[in-house]
């Protein structure tokens with residue numbers, strides 16, 4: 001049965017996911033009210049790296065989704081919406097040890113098997129292509145057809161293009177259900193109630209409280225750094241660099257006395273401004289938005305080891321964001337179980353920039369009863385029992 | 392040597408007095424200073440108005456008193472060292488530029504005493520070569536002992552312009568004119584109230600006499616509306632009572648007052664488990680000039696000592712600060728711009744707002760034309776205001792004020808400069824090489840690899 005198309009919608013949260021949902025709804029003529037606790041891109045989206053990438057993915061549903069995500073960025077850039085806001089570039093995963101080389105070669109064939117264009121570059125070829133790299137780089141794989149986008153820029157483009165009304169500084173407090181417990185009749189906010197035919201929850205870490213999912217959604221902090229402009233060094237980098245170290249399996253690297261829950265993965269992205277974005281950490285503890293010298297100096301030491309020229313630049317800014325992770329590593333995208341008109345799209349952890357637009361588009365297709373660009377069945381929230389989630 | 396318990400940041404009068412006071416009551420104190428000498432702006436480079444600070448004649452004596460008391464305490468001083476902020480673990484971060492390394496300090500308390508900065512409103516052409524701040528010209532005179540050459544125009548608002556004009560006259564090249572937005576002569580009653588501050592009045596009169604003796608045209612109730620390049624010179628348009636006057640000059644010194652140099656600084660934190668107690672002192676708490684800064688250094692030190700020892704807060708130290716504040720209020724009223732139009736409101740769209748990223752008033756206007764007013768942070772991110780290497784020192788204040796004007800009918804709180812600059816370390820750009828040297832092998836957590844298979 002074809003569902004009746006909604007004519008009004010509330011979207012909760014204006015990160016990249018909420019903004020994408022709002023954009024694709026508005027494009028169909030549905031009147032959208034976007035309710036945002038702070039301001040657009042205030043949370044993870046405004047503090048993300050922005051790799052639009054499949055390079056580190058293993059074959060599976062997330063890789064399939066990421067491939068669609070990258071493709072959609074390309075389309076939106078070509079049609080103008082994201083022109084200039086999506087930088088096309090390769091990702092180079094660099095190996096600096098024997099172990100890393102082995103892992104990287106296996107990874108390259110997995111990517112190639114999934115239809116990704118990958119080249120393996122030996123040390124000599126690599127340094128010829130990438131003179132900024134240190135001699136310590138032994139080999140690399142170049143993953144083609146990827147890109148970089150800045151989360152807050154994408155949000156700004158989407159909201160401006162769709163002329164979506166954003167209620168800033170308005171926090172949703174509760175989703176109110178009818179007596180049957182099947183329809184969301186209204187949402188209560190810090191600035192009064194709001195009603196619409198459908199409600200899409202895209203509130204990142206704020207989603208957990210609204211759905212009662214605290215054990216399923218977990219905050220995971222990350223720290224990132226931005227350098228001053230360095231046009232010459234920037235031009236000497238034909239793409240982003242990712243250290244192959246973190247492709248190594250967990251067990252082989254974690255030392256017994258390691259501090260719990262902090263991981264360091266190195267990514268160096270040359271930005272269109274001539275600056276470099278360097279990241280980052282993945283932390284299960286700590287104050288949400290702070291940067292600490294331990295992490296910052298460690299990230300920079302790793303970065304300089306790979307690209308020695310960075311040592312002569314200045315660090316302009318550090319910042320931190322909090323990703324929303326799901327315990328089983330797959331996002332939550334689909335109908336809020338038990339409701340007719342409630343939907344959720346969150347839990348993208350470190351992939352929401354890449355996946356935000358395509359998942360926003362897909363959930364709008366689902367709402368409208370159409371086939372979805374991304375197969376959403378594995379992401380269906382009903383895989384978790386929502387214990388007392390909605391009252 | 393015992394490790395310091397308290398770090399004082401900035402060796403101007405407030406920082407030096409604070410350090411001295413804390414040392415006297417038994418704390419191990421150190422002071423860091425980004426320049427190579429002590430004394431701060433007033434006693435080394437008088438960026439602030441001497442008038443705002445106190446009588447010029449007495450300043451030498453004051454400096455000697457501050458310095459002698461400071462020297463007696465044998466407080467360790469680190470020059471060429473910049474404060475970067477306090478990190479998420481409560482470590483005080485400093486960059487020792489001589490050694491080229493960042494250091495992390497565990498401290499009980501921090502006194503932030505980093506002074507004031509000059510305020511300058513944007514005007515069409517204010518970014519052109521040959522235009523600087525009036526305070527900048529003053530520093531130059533102090534350093535070289537010579538007046539800036541050629542025809543110089545001083546313009547803006549406030550008593551510092553008169554002081555700079557007088558100093559130029561004494562050095563043999565009086566400015567071509569002094570353009571002042573206010574009209575101190577239009578406020579007789581306020582002027583009379585200044586009699587309660589004889590030292591200030593005396594200094595003002597001395598400067599004014601120099602201005603008159605040198606026949607410097609003092610255009611009151613006037614403002615510079617635009618600056619253009621005209622061959623090797625600068626063509627300035629000045630508006631006064633609806634009439635336009637043009638002048639051709641070689642250099643321009645702009646000045647619209649001073650404000651706290653608090654960009655990106657950590658807020659005062661009065662109790663904290665893992666982080667130091669942070670208090671602010673002097674002009675970076677409230678820009679009142681050197682005399683108040685001295686008193687405020689003592690006040691801040693007392694406050695910090697009280698918090699650290701858990702005793703009640705002492706009172707009675709604020710008399711000098713209040714007195715200076717009254718004098719400053721009087722001066723502000725005396726120099727209140729005529730016409731009550733914000734100089735920001737009349738900026739053309741082409742006027743540069745952010746010099747680092749070359750963003751204009753028009754760029755801001757188009758961003759602010761949205762259905763709903765954007766927050767300071769959105770304007771920063773999407774307009775790149777306050778994002779350059781100066782980290783907002785030049786544009787954050789003006790951008791926030793302009794946003795408030797553009798969204799005057801908004802119900803939301805008007806944006807503040809700190810909404811744009813944020814409060815993140817490093818508060819100054821810092822050498823990456825110096826940061827990589829910040830490793831502290833004893834406290835370094837081992838690097839823990841966790842599996843990561845998503846983008847970042």
Ligand SMILES: Cc1cc2nc3c(=O)[nH]c(=O)nc-3n(C[C@H](O)[C@H](O)[C@H](O)COP(=O)(O)OP(=O)(O)OC[C@H]3O[C@@H](n4cnc5c(N)ncnc54)[C@H](O)[C@@H]3O)c2cc1C
Nearest residue numbers: 013015017037045050051172204206222321351352353354
């Ligand atoms: C350091 C770091 C690096 C990253 N790097 C990458 C990368 O390279 N590539 C990539 O693809 N992804 C990356 N990510 C991940 C990406 O940023 C996130 O997956 C994505 O931004 C999530 O978007 P979102 O819209 O779901 O959530 P958010 O951006 O967190 O947005 C949620 C919004 O909801 C609002 N909200 C919350 N509660 C309420 C409420 N009750 N009422 C109203 N509003 C509410 C919040 O204020 C917020 O604006 C990174 C993340 C971090 C932190």
